[in-house]
Amino acid sequence: DAGITQSPRHKVTETGTPVTLRCHQTENHRYMYWYRQDPGHGLRLIHYSYGVKDTDKGEVSDGYSVSRSKTEDFLLTLESATSSQTSVYFCAIRPLLNTEAFFGQGTRLTVV
Amino acid sequence: DQQVKQNSPSLSVQEGRISILNCDYTNSMFDYFLWYKKYPAEGPTFLISISSIKDKNEDGRFTVFLNKSAKHLSLHIVPSQPGDSAVYFCAARAGAGGTSYGKLTFGQGTILTVHP
Numbered sequence: 270d271a272g273i274t275q276s277p278r279h280k281v282t283e284t285g286t287p288v289t290l291r292c293h294q295t296e297n298h299r300y301m302y303w304y305r306q307d308p309g310h311g312l313r314l315i316h317y318s319y320g321v322k323d324t325d326k327g328e329v330s331d332g333y334s335v336s337r338s339k340t341e342d343f344l345l346t347l348e349s350a351t352s353s354q355t356s357v358y359f360c361a362i363r364p365l366l367n368t369e370a371f372f373g374q375g376t377r378l379t380v381v
Numbered sequence: 382d383q384q385v386k387q388n389s390p391s392l393s394v395q396e397g398r399i400s401i402l403n404c405d406y407t408n409s410m411f412d413y414f415l416w417y418k419k420y421p422a423e424g425p426t427f428l429i430s431i432s433s434i435k436d437k438n439e440d441g442r443f444t445v446f447l448n449k450s451a452k453h454l455s456l457h458i459v460p461s462q463p464g465d466s467a468v469y470f471c472a473a474r475a476g477a478g479g480t481s482y483g484k485l486t487f488g489q490g491t492i493l494t495v496h497p
Binding site for chain 2: 310312363367370
């Protein structure tokens with residue numbers, strides 16, 4: 270257990286509404302990442318963080334924003350949800366000296 | 382531009398036989414390659430990795446081979462077991478420092494089914 274909790278685990282929302290997904294870690298790791306998983310695309314990086322208030326865009330960041338006001342929480346916000354953002358979202362953490370990242374259980378988001 | 386590709390969407394093998402999952406990459410700056418396994422409704426779990434300066438890494442039933450000249454890596458599972466049935470993702474890292482921050486680039490995944 271890498272000490273990662275994602276919430277909610279499932280969410281259905283309407284097009285145009287804002288949505289925030291939460292990733293909470295208990296390990297105080299510096300590096301945190303948000304990925305989305307879609308059939309045929311594998312996992313794609315949305316945003317990542319390398320410290321409190323230090324974040325940057327990944328390869329599919331359009332329509333998403335993030336915030337990290339404290340080490341343990343990394344929030345992903347869909348400003349105005351669209352059907353193309355229906356996906357499974359995974360948060361990951363990476364210990365400083367590790368190559369591998371550890372993933373949370375995922376959040377299944379459906380935008381209707 | 383897919384920098385990491387897994388061209389086989391699925392693979393089916395018999396229990397006890399070898400499973401070989403393949404992965405190709407295009408970025409010469411990748412310094413580590415990783416394999417993850419994912420069961421339905423769970424997050425990916427790390428399986429094994431290899432540095433770009435090695436050509437083989439073994440961990441129990443799992444061996445990863447790297448061919449840098451061909452920009453190709455493979456994961457061998459011997460012997461395959463029904464519990465190995467999952468989606469396998471290949472991933473690559475372009476360094477841990479600078480602006481890389483240890484980000485991983487993933488392939489599309491291969492669904493492995495091991496039949497009893």
